[in-house]
Amino acid sequence: MVYQPVVLDLLQNLGILKQVEELAYLNRQGLYWRDIRGNELGHLPMPEGEHVLLLGQYRMATLLLNEIAKHTSVDVRFGMAFSGCEQSDDRKHVKVLAHDTTTDVDTIMTSNWVVGTDGANSNVRKSLCIPFEGFSFTDFTMVGADVYYDFAKEEYGTIMNFVVDPEDWAVVIYTGQQKDLKPVGEAPPLWRIAYVESTKLSSRPEDVLERARERCARYTKNKKRLEVARAEPYRLHQRCAAEAIKGRVLLAGDALHSNNPIGGLGLTTGICDAFAVGNALARVCTGQAHESLVAEAANDRRETWLNTTDKISQMNLQRLRSEEAEDVKERNEYFAGLRIDPELPKKIRTAIQGMAGRDFAIRDATRLSRL
Ligand SMILES: Cc1cc2nc3c(=O)[nH]c(=O)nc-3n(C[C@H](O)[C@H](O)[C@H](O)COP(=O)(O)OP(=O)(O)OC[C@H]3O[C@@H](n4cnc5c(N)ncnc54)[C@H](O)[C@@H]3O)c2cc1C
Known part of the structure; x- marks a missing residue:
């Protein structure tokens, strides 16, 4: 959900910067490194006039799809799984075998x-x-946990935080949205904590979620149990x-x-x-x-x-x-x-x-x- 300022010019060139900025949270504070108790270790400020965009990938994707829909020459099809491809001898054309997962039918598409x-x-x-x-x-998986809690107000005072620690190293960051996409003030803010855990632990979704409640509490001063909306492991x-x-x-x-x-x-x-x-x-x-x-x-x-x-x-x-x-x-x-x-x-x-x-x-x- 973090887009570094390098994308700002590109979005401007595509004519969609304004729409993206209206939807995203614009972080102008820069980045803070902290220890596990929340003490500040370092701060990377943003240059004057720049910001990091905070916007969930699915929300950005929806915005882009709406923009693409304005171009009649573009046809977006979901549920088409790529299975294989073959290039012509002159290498001017490519045949793609795609499986339509909704109709369970194989389709061949030809393209340049x-x-x-x-x-x-x-x-x-x-x-x-x-x-x-x-x-x-291979020694750890990263867990991305979504929590409803205002870390900026209750703990750090800042939006983008890196926690430095041999075991509990993590990213604690505002997602730029409130619970159920409600306006600010009407619902708790949604934060993302990304931390790591051993690959030896159970990867059953309910076990990952239960452990997330204990792990996320470690980033609060009073080891407060937080409302965890989602926790998913990723291989890095x-x-x-x-x-x-x-x-x-x-x-x-x-x-x-x-x-x-x-x-x-x-x-x-x-x-x-x-x-x-x-x-x-x-x-x-x-x-x-x-x-x-x-x-x-x-x-x-x-x-x-x-x-x-x-x-x-x-x-x-x-x-x-x-x-x-x-x-x-x-x-x-x-x-x-x-x-x-x-x-x-x-x-x-x-x-x-x-x-x-x-x-x-x-x-x-x-x-x-x-x-
Ligand atoms: C916990 C976590 C947090 C992250 N946070 C950030 C961040 O803040 N900022 C950032 O810049 N990056 C972040 N990243 C990295 C970022 O998520 C990836 O770089 C990005 O999603 C890659 O986009 P992509 O479109 O290339 O691939 P993906 O997002 O993986 O999309 C691939 C698409 O292809 C589809 N697909 C797969 N197989 C087939 C097939 N056979 N046929 C048809 N379709 C298929 C999938 O369904 C999917 O829709 C994060 C990653 C993780 C794990």
């Missing part, structure tokens, strides 16, 4: 290009025989597809790369992928660019994830949990730097902006409208 955006377990990627290189965190990965494109089938989002969620970089990078690849495809399909531009965009997104997103997200996670002497030193220097070096927030922002990668954007919207 296919973009696999089917998440970290991507069947599109597997069907292309592309390995997902890197590693998964640092993996990237060995190739971003094969012929006319390419990968984007978590299908191309998957990283731990500390810092809100996964979906943010995926949006940057969609923007780069989407613009490159639009330029090629309208005859504005040679088809090699699509491969350039796909490869640039892969390289950008490897060189930027992966590194920042691994550092974000280590900073929360590691007790290794070198990491503790880095953490202390980082927090000290935030206190005394006014240039450090700018450097961090520049690094995060690097997730945008190369610019493939269409500037001439009238030519795009021919699509």
